[in-house]
Amino acid sequence: MRIGIIGAAGRMGQAIAGLAPELDVTVAGGFDRDGVVSGDYADLPALAGAVDVLIDFSNPEALAANLEAARLAGTPIVIGTTGLGSDHHAAIDAAALRIAILQTANTSLGVNVLAALVEQAAQKLGPDWDIEIVEMHHRHKVDAPSGTALLLGAAANAGRGTASNRLDRMAGGARQEGDIYYASLRGGSVAGDHQVVFATEGERIELGHRAESRAIFARGALRAAQWLRSQQAGRYTMADMLGL
Numbered sequence: 001m002r003i004g005i006i007g008a009a010g011r012m013g014q015a016i017a018g019l020a021p022e023l024d025v026t027v028a029g030g031f032d033r034d035g036v037v038s039g040d041y042a043d044l045p046a047l048a049g050a051v052d053v054l055i056d057f058s059n060p061e062a063l064a065a066n067l068e069a070a071r072l073a074g075t076p077i078v079i080g081t082t083g084l085g086s087d088h089h090a091a092i093d094a095a096a097l098r099i100a101i102l103q104t105a106n107t108s109l110g111v112n113v114l115a116a117l118v119e120q121a122a123q124k125l126g127p128d129w130d131i132e133i134v135e136m137h138h139r140h141k142v143d144a145p146s147g148t149a150l151l152l153g154a155a156a157n158a159g160r161g162t163a164s165n166r167l168d169r170m171a172g173g174a175r176q177e178g179d180i181y182y183a184s185l186r187g188g189s190v191a192g193d194h195q196v197v198f199a200t201e202g203e204r205i206e207l208g209h210r211a212e213s214r215a216i217f218a219r220g221a222l223r224a225a226q227w228l229r230s231q232q233a234g235r236y237t238m239a240d241m242l243g244l
């Protein structure tokens, strides 16, 4: 299988390219803010037309152009970029009418199993168990809360059958029943730690995940690309791919 990487010179782009041979995947080319950074292609549409799947770990600003290139070429795309807003999600929905798209804030098996556990715990525990989500990442990360923290919050909402707003723990304020608060730490080289705390009178449950390196995200992204290649047009998640 041949892939093109968007965000190729970044931390994830390099991790994916480094792991690709192990999964029998060929990196045909890479694209970055400055244009094509590897492979013999004039631009992103040319790269999109020459590969089986595109993998995007770049920046939300790049999403519209990435979707357009994938759609015109009819090439499936795995989107791992975080910091997406409602307009980005609407654009993904629209493009998924024509091509296969797997969008996820976290490509690791562990986090996606954690999300299933969080959904189950939230459903069993009910709204008088307060939920706080804490995440820590390396000093270079720009978006907060992390996409994974929001994914875990969505899983808790799904379990409870609610739609809690995104609330910033650092902003303070008294909590109301059903609120989900997010707290973000940044520093050093942390690949990605997430903890979901369920707390009620007299007891507490903590469910969490620690990424020890980017290899888990890179492996998951490559496996997602291998799976997505043979899917029909539509929007997919890691849970679809993993059968969770």
Ligand SMILES: NC(=O)C1=CN([C@@H]2O[C@H](COP(=O)(O)OP(=O)(O)OC[C@H]3O[C@@H](n4cnc5c(N)ncnc54)[C@H](OP(=O)(O)O)[C@@H]3O)[C@@H](O)[C@H]2O)C=CC1
Pocket (backbone or CB within 6 Å): 006, 007, 008, 009, 010, 011, 012, 013, 031, 032, 033, 034, 057, 058, 059, 061, 062, 079, 080, 081, 082, 083, 104, 105, 106, 107, 108, 143, 147, 217
């Ligand atoms: N889903 C998942 O499992 C994971 C998701 N992520 C997410 O992936 C994204 C990338 O993370 P990371 O690799 O650490 O970040 P980096 O900043 O290391 O890499 C991003 C790369 O994308 C490039 N880029 C920026 N803007 C554009 C553009 N408009 N078009 C093409 N390329 C562009 C950057 O170039 P330049 O440096 O010149 O700006 C850089 O090379 C983040 O959103 C992060 O949260 C990260 C890990 C796992």
Ligand SMILES: O=C(O)C1=N[C@H](C(=O)O)C[C@H](O)C1
Pocket (backbone or CB within 6 Å): 082, 105, 106, 137, 141, 145, 146, 147, 148, 149, 191, 192, 193
């Ligand atoms: O920027 C990162 O590094 C990561 N970003 C993703 C996120 O925002 O959740 C996934 C992972 O935690 C690493």
